[in-house]
Amino acid sequence: MTDFFSGIDKVRYAGPDSDAELAFRWYDPERVVMGKRLEEHLRFAVAYWHSFAWPGGDPFGGQTFERPWFADDMKAAKLKADVAFELFEILDAPFFCFHDADVRPEGATFAESRRNLEEIVDYFAGKMESSKTKLLWGTANLFSHRRWMAGAATNPDPDVFAYAAATVKSCMDATHKLGGQNYVLWGGREGYETLLNTDLGRESEQAGRFLSMVVEYKHKIGFPGTILIEPKPQEPTKHQYDYDVATVYGFLKRFGLENEVKVNIEQGHAILAGHSFEHEIALAASLGIFGSIDMNRNDYQSGWDTDQFPNNHSEVALAYYEILRAGGFTTGGTNFDAKLRRQSLDPVDLVAAHVGGMDVCARGLIAAAAMLEDGGLERMRAERYAGWDRPDAKAMLTSDLASIAARVEAENLDPQPRSGRQERLENWVNRFV
Amino acid sequence: MTDFFSGIDKVRYAGPDSDAELAFRWYDPERVVMGKRLEEHLRFAVAYWHSFAWPGGDPFGGQTFERPWFADDMKAAKLKADVAFELFEILDAPFFCFHDADVRPEGATFAESRRNLEEIVDYFAGKMESSKTKLLWGTANLFSHRRWMAGAATNPDPDVFAYAAATVKSCMDATHKLGGQNYVLWGGREGYETLLNTDLGRESEQAGRFLSMVVEYKHKIGFPGTILIEPKPQEPTKHQYDYDVATVYGFLKRFGLENEVKVNIEQGHAILAGHSFEHEIALAASLGIFGSIDMNRNDYQSGWDTDQFPNNHSEVALAYYEILRAGGFTTGGTNFDAKLRRQSLDPVDLVAAHVGGMDVCARGLIAAAAMLEDGGLERMRAERYAGWDRPDAKAMLTSDLASIAARVEAENLDPQPRSGRQERLENWVNRFV
Amino acid sequence: MTDFFSGIDKVRYAGPDSDAELAFRWYDPERVVMGKRLEEHLRFAVAYWHSFAWPGGDPFGGQTFERPWFADDMKAAKLKADVAFELFEILDAPFFCFHDADVRPEGATFAESRRNLEEIVDYFAGKMESSKTKLLWGTANLFSHRRWMAGAATNPDPDVFAYAAATVKSCMDATHKLGGQNYVLWGGREGYETLLNTDLGRESEQAGRFLSMVVEYKHKIGFPGTILIEPKPQEPTKHQYDYDVATVYGFLKRFGLENEVKVNIEQGHAILAGHSFEHEIALAASLGIFGSIDMNRNDYQSGWDTDQFPNNHSEVALAYYEILRAGGFTTGGTNFDAKLRRQSLDPVDLVAAHVGGMDVCARGLIAAAAMLEDGGLERMRAERYAGWDRPDAKAMLTSDLASIAARVEAENLDPQPRSGRQERLENWVNRFV
Amino acid sequence: MTDFFSGIDKVRYAGPDSDAELAFRWYDPERVVMGKRLEEHLRFAVAYWHSFAWPGGDPFGGQTFERPWFADDMKAAKLKADVAFELFEILDAPFFCFHDADVRPEGATFAESRRNLEEIVDYFAGKMESSKTKLLWGTANLFSHRRWMAGAATNPDPDVFAYAAATVKSCMDATHKLGGQNYVLWGGREGYETLLNTDLGRESEQAGRFLSMVVEYKHKIGFPGTILIEPKPQEPTKHQYDYDVATVYGFLKRFGLENEVKVNIEQGHAILAGHSFEHEIALAASLGIFGSIDMNRNDYQSGWDTDQFPNNHSEVALAYYEILRAGGFTTGGTNFDAKLRRQSLDPVDLVAAHVGGMDVCARGLIAAAAMLEDGGLERMRAERYAGWDRPDAKAMLTSDLASIAARVEAENLDPQPRSGRQERLENWVNRFV
Ligand SMILES: [Co+2]
Ligand SMILES: [Co+2]
Ligand SMILES: [Co+2]
Ligand SMILES: [Co+2]
Ligand SMILES: [Co+2]
Ligand SMILES: [Co+2]
Ligand SMILES: [Co+2]
Ligand SMILES: [Co+2]
Structure with missing residues (x-):
């Protein structure tokens, strides 16, 4: 046990009227709605990057968080893992998610980076033997290091494509070893800053071939999970290729991958692309490519990705309504790709943010299930289209x-x-x- | 001759130094760049609706324009046609475009509306015998009348689908008869106001089938033109199905229509969808579905479709650069889907707006051609990707x-x-x- | 009694568990929170214009509503008034609001328009004798008619200024006569479409002088109500002078009117200006100019003023929290400057929209009062600034x-x-x- | 001489037809328009922070630039200064601007930071003896360090207010010593992330008192320059107090500072606040508070502050038109608060970006001057308001x-x-x- 969360006990369900700061008011994992426990419906995941690797910087300011594991060596990486699993325990979190760069120090060479990752994967595996927390998905960070500044799969330099391919292989291996249920690709640098130096056609061919290789490798190693693309329209790039669900669908159709790859939809990214979250979910479901969600909101009045924990259960209910209508999650789940505000310095802030987010989601899903069981909305929708049932x-x-x-x-x-x-x-x- | 434009002569090329109010400073139709006359490159079209049918209203105010043809009968429709062809003559416009609702009064029944359209088509045909102005495209207005309020092809009521199909047939017939080079579909009501009453899957099936029927009918009647979809993300609806070029591509792939249908890209709609105009053009070209453009800008700071005449030649140059790189227009052209500001009351405003827009486009295209002939940008682009040419x-x-x-x-x-x-x-x- | 709302009874409070379509679930006017009845806290007003005068048009489509009073004569105006007071009765609405143009036909001359208004004011006065519904505020429509297209007080033509002054006088007289508790000015055309033809300095001097005359007239006639400016950043104009609360404050300070005029803050306008609704309320309160609210939301993803009924009680709670912190309404209230969606054709839609909006507000205010009584937020706020209490x-x-x-x-x-x-x-x- | 810019000569005017990569095509400092040399009109300044201190990071990626002076000691600070003055020489820049944090390493204590600043100021002073480049303005970085995360003058902790006051004093002293012509305050953290923990009234009182102290200190030390506030609506905070020009005006009026303080208007910040750049300039001029400009554009389609060099001379012309109409700069100038794109790694990129920006501005100003001398626009504006000249x-x-x-x-x-x-x-x- 580290002392990072000292004084903070495991959070338990205490009902809506509790006035404890750290209690679930709505998330009772054992509560059954529509024949399934809330825990199985919601499939919450803690995101390693924002919760443990992000230092609190923004475009106009540097680090605000002071964490004992902020150092670039394996010892710090293991301390970080210890604290992470302590948070999972406090929250009784069923899942977590990570990028390679979140969990291991960058090595001097690719091989060293890979070995670092493998060592941490073993360390995780050891911890997971005695933890209930499973891996929802793994992914590769192909955007932070300067080598990716002009793209990974879509880089004008084929050596960067190669480096990206090797990196993804190592991350798929790690995900497979840890029993991950999905593997995610977010193309943060797969886009452009200016069309003047960009060959859209070439880059999309590269991206199509890269994704095909990922699918081929999945089958080769027998990874049973789902390959997911996470769309986003912009930021960090001026324009990102996987703009939104409809764009990803067209891309998958073009490369014949629509039965192999699904989408991980983030609320904030939907908003940035001009859609509501529930639109993106409903569209993906109607196209047969709905996979998983990143349940973190954007501030509607900030033009960038604020990645905040959800706090409006009425909005969240509309998203879960579409998910339940579509049959609920299979391999996917509810990941919090959410970061604390940079002024939320205390360990208790990290716990409270997750507790609040989980409660908002639970309350939303309970409402969504009730709406679906009530049947009123579906009845009125059916009535509206009834004419089309005429021969x-x-x-x-x-x-x-x-x-x-x-x-x-x-x-x-x-x-x-x-x-x-x-x-x-x-x-x-x-x-x- | 009506007296609407009395005192306004045919506008002629006078060079950049002219200080005449109504002269072309850049648009010399006979000037040859890259082996083709400017007129053939640009293929300008006047839009009937904004120029002759729009009364100047906005969401907070009514009619400001007072036009002698603002009445709802055939006599007024013919006066409007007379004035329209006078504008075409003043501008020496090579093309025009129209919706059915722009040119004919609505009838008491569908059949009467169709007959009204046919009568006007005959009237147009007569005028076109002695005019150089051709039809760039025709289209159906499936958005203004209250019957379309919940969609045309995607309406929950199959009778509205039927009415839309009949309407499009009549407009395709009209376009074919007048030698139109394209037929356009803009789905202004094909979208939704609230997901709560909408069945996305059903509606997209309807839309796919509708478009297939359009393509089948084109082949049946031997219409040699191109079928074009004009994407737009929203307004009037909260969310429109043909959101942007990437979305339309996915839709075409889904219904196997990617070799039958192309896109008409509007600058303002690109902006509303979060893309630059040149992005949408380059993307369509790379996907093989580039068709035509609506060259009307949106105010970057207004969140709605302002449909203004272009006025920034540097921006316009980037759009034509992508068009020229893609080989230029074939059946497409440069339509001004642009309306006067509602305070621009005078006939001379209508002429001046077109003259200004044509000049901005000509200046942009001349610059684009010079950039392409210079070769610098393409050389630098090729250098950037040179690694990919290695075996x-x-x-x-x-x-x-x-x-x-x-x-x-x-x-x-x-x-x-x-x-x-x-x-x-x-x-x-x-x-x- | 007209038969417009036939079959619809007076709506009553039935509690959260009621499944009646037309019942209040949260708005119990008699419920006391923080020592005051809900009705006195919320001070709901029905807006005449959207509810009775708007035909359902949008920028791409015409009238969808078919109302028996849609005609331009006094008989229709009186039928409209009859129906309006029937709605007030159904809702047990404590207040309503109107523009001159909503309630009377435009006359052939100014004098005739004024007389028409006076006749309707008398008609209203008669109805109000037997109705509980009072006038929250009156206002002048200085934006719909083409004479206002380039501004009212800020028009380049002094005769338009004069016409505006005369119009406002007649509307202030009407408001005074009907016992209105406030008089509102919204400068929908006080702004510009292009800076190229605009003299900002001159126009703001005109606006300052106009507002001073309004204040002078208020004192002259002994109108006891509050003069309110309603800020909005744009739409219909490209740029409106009364952009937001901070801008209006600077304007009032400049003309020495900060103790004479307050603001009517609309949620949708706050959003368009880049602020949250609660920000604008808190700012106005801190500057001593908070007056009243228009409680109608904008769709966060539409870039124009959608004027929808509120539907998210959590958001609404934050607004009422700031209002209660500031001491609650005095002459102001909660006006629904909200219109039905244009597809909501039925009389029952109009009733249901108000019932839903009133319930959302009541639920929000009840939550806000509970938060304030709990005191936790204020305690934490005070703690944060405690250092500043040190000598x-x-x-x-x-x-x-x-x-x-x-x-x-x-x-x-x-x-x-x-x-x-x-x-x-x-x-x-x-x-x- | 360092070797950072080795191989890059002083950039000279070569006319529009030059095809040299590094030549001025429009900026001929000696060219006289409207009676003044271009250099005196434009008063270009290089910004130290973006050009020399920014490492190329963005919210999703770290450092891309590798500069020999990226270290945190005085030796590196002096090397940075050497390179900076070499750039000034290459560009023949008349001015530069800096924050304390750009030019000196942070000390272990405030006193050490101050002494570091003084040492660098002396180093600058030595260089300026043999350089033509003057100081346009100095400023304090009150936003990057974690101590400022909740505000500087508006911090809930009075010790942070004190630290900010001491910092501004040291920066005003430095600016005064170097003969700076203005002193700028940009309140990057003077705003809030959530209204829930914020006392708007208290914070604005703090801000008003802070600014008054700045003005008092200016007079005390006899600083002859202008105090400028740079408005920005948001980013890094969710909401910034100095939102835009109108907001700053109201703030100045409230604290009686409207004759003491002017504004530094940034194009990108104007855009983020929903205004055109020329609007903000014209408004400030009409209110008597126009001071200086930051001439760096935002991408219209990115919702954050992209701080790019200007590249559209037609837009820039409209801004200079308003500046020239208002009489031109006095103590103000044209600062490039612009950063290279993070992929622009080479020293030549830094030079080329400035050359391009200066050319765009020069071309814009030349056009603006021609428009003003032509008189057509002003004649038409005057005609429009002529009625108001009637007695x-x-x-x-x-x-x-x-x-x-x-x-x-x-x-x-x-x-x-x-x-x-x-x-x-x-x-x-x-x-x-
Ligand atoms: Co995100
Ligand atoms: Co995400
Ligand atoms: Co448009
Ligand atoms: Co169009
Ligand atoms: Co509104
Ligand atoms: Co309002
Ligand atoms: Co900036
Ligand atoms: Co700046």
Whole structure:
């Protein structure tokens, strides 16, 4: 036991009326809704990077956090792992997620970096023997080091592509060894700063081939998890290729990968791309590529990725409603790709942020389940499209313009609009949140 | 001759130093760049709707323009056509574009609306016999009438789908009859106001089938033009399905239409979707679906579609640079889907706005052609990717992660970043604009 | 009784568990919190314009609503008034608000418009004798008619200034006669489309003088209400002068009106200006100019003023928290400057939208009151600034840079940051909402 | 001479047709427009921080630049100064600007930091004896160190206020000693992350008193320069107090400082606040508080402060037009608060970026001067407001609502709108850019 969280006990469910600072008010892992325990529905994961590796900097200021493990050697890496697993224990977290760069010091060579990663993976594996916390997903950090500044798979330099390929292999190996349930690719540098120096066509061919290799390697090593792409429209680049769910879908179709790869949708990235979170989830579900979520909000009034813990259960309920409608998570889960505000210096802030986020999600999912079980929204949606269940309407879809036009004139069609009932539907939702 | 433009002569090229209010300073239709006359490069089109049908209203105010043809009968429609062709003549415009609702009064029934359209098409055809102005594209207004409020092809009511199909048929017939070079679909209501009442999957199936019918009808009637989708992310709806070029590409791939349909890209819509105009053009070109452009800017600081005439030749040059790199227009052209500001009440404003826009485009295209002929940008781009022309780099693309990783370690690769030279490239561009 | 709302009874409080479509679940007007009935706290007002005068149009489509009073004569105006007071009755609304243009037909001359207004004011006065519904505020529509297209008080044409002055006089007279508790000015056209034709200095002098005349007239007629400016940053203009609360404050200071005029803050306008609603309220309160609110949200992802009924009680709670901290409303209240979505065609939609909005506000205010009574947030806020209560800290504020610098060196000050506890504060709020 | 810029000669004016990479095409310092040399009009300044202290990091990646002076000691600080003055020489820059933190290593105590600053100031002073480059302004970095994370003057801890006061004193002393022409305050942390822990009223009192002390100290030491506030709406904070020019004006009025303090307006900050750059300049000029500019653009499509060198001369022309209309700079100038893109690794990139920026500004100013000398825009502006020059219009401004209303009815006023001529004005501008 380190003393980082000293004085902080395991957080337990205490009900909505508790006034303890560190108690779950809504997240009772054992509570069953729609036939499944909340823990199994929500599948919470702690993100290693923001919680343990981020120093609190922003574009105008440096480190604010002072953590005993902020050093660049294996000893510090192991101390960090000890503290991380202590947080998992405090939260009773079912999952965690990591990048290679979060968990091991960079080596002087690629081989040394890989060996460092392997040593930490063994250290994690040891800890996981006595921990309930599993690996939701692993991933490679292909954006922080200066070698990636002009892209990883889409770099103009083929040696960077090679370095990226080797890095991803090592991270897939690590994820596989630790029993990870998914492997994620976020292309933070796969985009451009200026179109003037960029060959879009070449870069997308590189990206397509890279992803194909990832899929091939998955099958080769028998990794049973899901390959996920995390879309984001911009930041750090001016323009990122995996802009949003629809863009990723087109990319997958182009390279024949739509049955091999799904998406990890982040609330903040959806917002940056001009969509609501629930839109991106519903769209991915309708296209058959919904995988997992990063449940961290952006401030609607900041034009960059603020990666805050969720704090509005009514919004969160709409997201879980779409997830439950789509059948819930399979290999995916609810990852908090969320960082403390840089002024939240204390260990208790780190715990409280997760507790608050988990509670907001639990409350949202409980409301979503109740809405789905109530059935009112789905009934009203079905009524709205009921006309399309008529045989003549279905037949029209296999018809042609000229025949339809003839019918419009013959029957003198003059369709009358009907109320979309938006406010009534919003009121309906408000009964449950 | 009507007297609407009385006192305004045909506008002629007078060179950059002219101080006439209504003269072309840059647009000399006969000037040859890159082996083609400017007129053939730019293929300007006047948009009927904004120029002749829009009354000057905005969300907080009503009509400001007082036009003698603002009435809802065939006589007014013909007067409007007379004035429109007078503007085409004043500008020596090679093309125009229209929606059905711009040119004919709505009838009491669909059949009457169709007959009204046919009568006007005949009237146009008569005028076009003695005019140089051709039809760049026709389209159907499936968004203004209340029947479309919840969508056209994606409406929950199959009768609205039918009405839309009949309408598009009539507009394709009109376009075909007038020798139109393209047919455009903009799905202004194909989207939603709230996800709560919307079935995304159902609606996209409807949209896919509708577009397939359009393509089938094109082949049936032997329409030689190109079918174009015009993407836009939102407004009037909260969320529109044809969000941007990447989204449309995914949609076309999904329904197997990527070789049948191209895109008409509007600058303002690109901006609303979070992209630069040149990005959308370059992306469409790289995906093989570039068709045509709507060259009207949005105010960067207004969050809605302001549809203003272009006024910054440096920006416009970057767009034409991508068009010229992609080989220039084939059936497409430069449409001004631009409206006067609602305070620009005078006939001379309408002429001056087009003259200014055409000049900005001509100046931009001339600069773009000079940049391309100079070759500097393309040389620097090629240098940046030169590593990928090495045989071992090409071979890597058919290799696999494990082999590449082995090589990274064996050769102890440590790729070093090279300058992206963005500011130097921007300076380069500034030599030409 | 008209039959517009036939079948719809007076809406009553039925508690959170009611499943009636038209019942208050949270708004129990008689419930006392912090020593005052909810009705007196919230002071709800129905807005005449959106609810009775807006036809459902948007920038790409025309009228969707079909109301029996959509005609331009006094008979229709009276039918509209009848229906409006029926809605007030159904909702048991304590207040309403109106513009001149909402309630009377435009006359052929100014004098006729004024007389029409006076006739309707008398009609209203008659109705108000037997109604509980009072006038929260009146205002003049100085933006819809084409005469205002280039501004009212800030118009380049002094005759428009005169017309605006006469209009405001007539509306102040009407408001006074009906016992209105405030008079509002929203400068929808007081701004510009292009700086190229605008003289900022001249226009702001005009605006300052105009507002001074309004204040002078208020005193002259003995109007006891509050004069309110409603800030908005843009739309319909590209740039509006009364941008936000801070801008209005500077304007008032410049013309010596900061003790005469307060602000009416709209949630949607706060958002468009880049602020949170609660920021604008807290700022106005700290500057002594808080007056009233327009409680209608904007869609965070639409770049224009969507004027929707509120639907997120957690957000609303933060706004009422600032209002309660500032002592609550005096002459101000909670106006719904909110319009139905244009697809919400049915009379029941209009009722349901208000019921839902009132419930969201009531729930938010109840939570806000509980937070304030709990005292936790204020205690933590006070703790954070406690250092400033030290005498030496207070003394420092009357000191000078050199003395302070000497002390910093003498005492070798090295202040250490303390946690801002943001996540813990957000969790605290979530106990109450 | 260091060898950092080896091989790069002093940059000279070579005219628009030069194809040298490093030549001025538009910036001929000796060219006289409107009676003044371009150098005297533009008053270019190089910013020390971005050009010499920024390591190339962004929120997702670390250092990309490798500079020999990246170390934290006085030796490195002097090497940095040597290179900086070499750049000034290469560019023949008339001015530079700096923060304390850019030029000296942070000491272990405040006193040591101050002494380090004094040592560097002496080093600068020595260099300036043989350099033409003067100090445009100095400033204090009150945002990077973790002590400022919750504000400087507005910090909840009075010791931080004290530390800030001492720091500003030392920077004002340094600026005074080096003959600086202005002293700037940018409140990067004077704002908040969450309103929940913030006392707006208290913090603004602190800020007002702090600024008053700065003004008092200026007078005490006889600093002849101008005190400038640089507004910015957000980033790094969620909300910054000095939001924009209008907000700063209100703040100055509140504390009686409107004749003592002016504004330094940054293009990128104007954009983030929802204004055009020229708006902010024109507004400041009309309020009598225009001081200086930071001429660095933001990418319109990135929601954060990208601080790029300007590259669009047409836009820049509109800004200089407002500056020239207001009489040009007095103590202010054109500072490039602009950073290289983080991929622009080479010394030549740093030079080229400045050369390009200076050329864009020179070209813009030349166009602006030509527009002003042409007089067309001002003539059209004056025509638009000509009615206000009528005696009866002037008289109306000292009249009252009731008298004006009586006249409106008596004269049956019915003012008719006139064209705002926006497109014609934009065309006019395009003759000159
Ligand atoms: Co993120
Ligand atoms: Co994420
Ligand atoms: Co548009
Ligand atoms: Co368009
Ligand atoms: Co509004
Ligand atoms: Co309002
Ligand atoms: Co900046
Ligand atoms: Co700046």
